[in-house]
Amino acid sequence: MRMIDAGTPHGDPNLDPFVEVDSDELVEEGIDEIGNDEIGNDEIGAAVLAVVEKARDSRQPPPTMRAVDADAPLPDGDAFDPFAGELGAGDPFPLTSKLLLRFGAGREAPRYVRVDTEESYQAFRAESSPELAELKARVDDLATRFAEHADDPDAHEMLVAEAEQVDLLGEDVAGVEEEKQVDVWLPEWARGKVRAWREGGYVCASINLPGCDGDVRVCTSIEPFQRCFAEMRRHAAEAGAGGTAVVGVLPAMSCVLGAGTLVKEMAAAAPSILRRPEASRRAPFVVRIEPRANPAVCAMAALAQQAAGGDKPARAEWDALGAAAGKGAKVVGQAMREALALLVRRGKVAA
Amino acid sequence: MSLVVVQAAAATQASRFRSSLRSPLEGVTNEAWVMFARALEVQTAGAVSASGGLGCYDMRARRLVELGYAKALPQERVGERQVQACEFLPPWTRARFLTDAAEQYLALRRSCALYDADLATGRLSRREGLSRAGTLALLHRGGRGALLAWPDMFKDTAALVGRCERIF
Numbered sequence: 001m002r003m004i005d006a007g008t009p010h011g012d013p014n015l016d017p018f019v020e021v022d023s024d025e026l027v028e029e030g031i032d033e034i035g036n037d038e039i040g041n042d043e044i045g046a047a048v049l050a051v052v053e054k055a056r057d058s059r060q061p062p063p064t065m066r067a068v069d070a071d072a073p074l075p076d077g078d079a080f081d082p083f084a085g086e087l088g089a090g091d092p093f094p095l096t097s098k099l100l101l102r103f104g105a106g107r108e109a110p111r112y113v114r115v116d117t118e119e120s121y122q123a124f125r126a127e128s129s130p131e132l133a134e135l136k137a138r139v140d141d142l143a144t145r146f147a148e149h150a151d152d153p154d155a156h157e158m159l160v161a162e163a164e165q166v167d168l169l170g171e172d173v174a175g176v177e178e179e180k181q182v183d184v185w186l187p188e189w190a191r192g193k194v195r196a197w198r199e200g201g202y203v204c205a206s207i208n209l210p211g212c213d214g215d216v217r218v219c220t221s222i223e224p225f226q227r228c229f230a231e232m233r234r235h236a237a238e239a240g241a242g243g244t245a246v247v248g249v250l251p252a253m254s255c256v257l258g259a260g261t262l263v264k265e266m267a268a269a270a271p272s273i274l275r276r277p278e279a280s281r282r283a284p285f286v287v288r289i290e291p292r293a294n295p296a297v298c299a300m301a302a303l304a305q306q307a308a309g310g311d312k313p314a315r316a317e318w319d320a321l322g323a324a325a326g327k328g329a330k331v332v333g334q335a336m337r338e339a340l341a342l343l344v345r346r347g348k349v350a351a
Numbered sequence: 352m353s354l355v356v357v358q359a360a361a362a363t364q365a366s367r368f369r370s371s372l373r374s375p376l377e378g379v380t381n382e383a384w385v386m387f388a389r390a391l392e393v394q395t396a397g398a399v400s401a402s403g404g405l406g407c408y409d410m411r412a413r414r415l416v417e418l419g420y421a422k423a424l425p426q427e428r429v430g431e432r433q434v435q436a437c438e439f440l441p442p443w444t445r446a447r448f449l450t451d452a453a454e455q456y457l458a459l460r461r462s463c464a465l466y467d468a469d470l471a472t473g474r475l476s477r478r479e480g481l482s483r484a485g486t487l488a489l490l491h492r493g494g495r496g497a498l499l500a501w502p503d504m505f506k507d508t509a510a511l512v513g514r515c516e517r518i519f
Binding site for chain 1: 367369370371372388389396450451452453454455
């Protein structure tokens, strides 16, 4: 048999449809609505619905969040993700993995939130989008040249032609920006106050908050697309959904999942963000938001409670985790001890 | 919840999301590629065929070995057929592959792209009377041996090739 140079699975960006698509590629390849007529049929619709429901059931509302200095030391719990990458039947700790997911543990990176005024937000969005940044540069350049040649009629004619080109570019950019939008379903009152989009390898979301001076503050945060996608793949696997049509919409579903997470967490942290001293000033600033409770400890506590309630798989997994902790998984051991102490304090288990 | 409400919810959820599958084959549109991939879906994501093919695209062990997911084991008898066996390599396990529909699609995509590249460079030769899609379907189901044996093939292989023939 001839061995072919296939590389490692899902390692070749040219063969991976789910790698990040930059905006140039979006324009060149004209990724648009494919097969929507097909995915509208009941069978596939039901499969998509099953994935959505599995995602919903596997998650918790965000815990109470707090805003801290962006440079503040990270809590230990952020390092807790001993089972990252495991999936379905290959996961030695499936209950724990589910609970970790539910409680939001195992983040790859802390969540930073940029807080803007409405004016600084417009500038920030223009700078962070390559297409908008290019358009802004062209418009600024044109405006400068118009001002310099205001009295030269020949130059004026030339610049008008160029202005028309910039106008066309503006239409193109509007189209690209439209493509980046993530369609988050929102109640009527939230329309216009929440925006979600995809930029490069990130899902981004902004929410408007009322500042103490009466003006709007816009909070923005980002989530790596690949993380959202990995989670949605997991939900699809657990829902038993498969097939080309379902797989094809997983990236779009992942963006909605990621944007939803961002919006919920920023909303949960809103009071704390607005109480920050920087929020009283009219300048952009960055904070880090984190759960007030350690999600890893919450997950361990939930597992311990299930085990104490007579759930045999939970008991077996708790014991297996204890063995892993004994073999050097110190973070796991620490989380287990804190979880037990928490449950004892609350009278949920005997000391 | 009534059936009508469930169906409406399902249809709404499905049409809400846009598919972003891209053709890995030069000159083949995204639409044609999606149609081709759907034509190769012959069972559910967690199923194993009588020939030992895994997942909704009935990926054969021999190809999974070539793609780097597994290492080859000696052939084994399954019913009346001698089929290639394989052992998955970390981080993959057989169970994990069977639950991950996205990875099954990626394996199919990679496999077809590599076969197509071999056809383009002449490492593999197209057979007269077989379209590009039909050739890829034949290779997907039976590997290089099936291409050499063309037009002799199993009935189900002929049906699969027939389904794909006119897509591109």
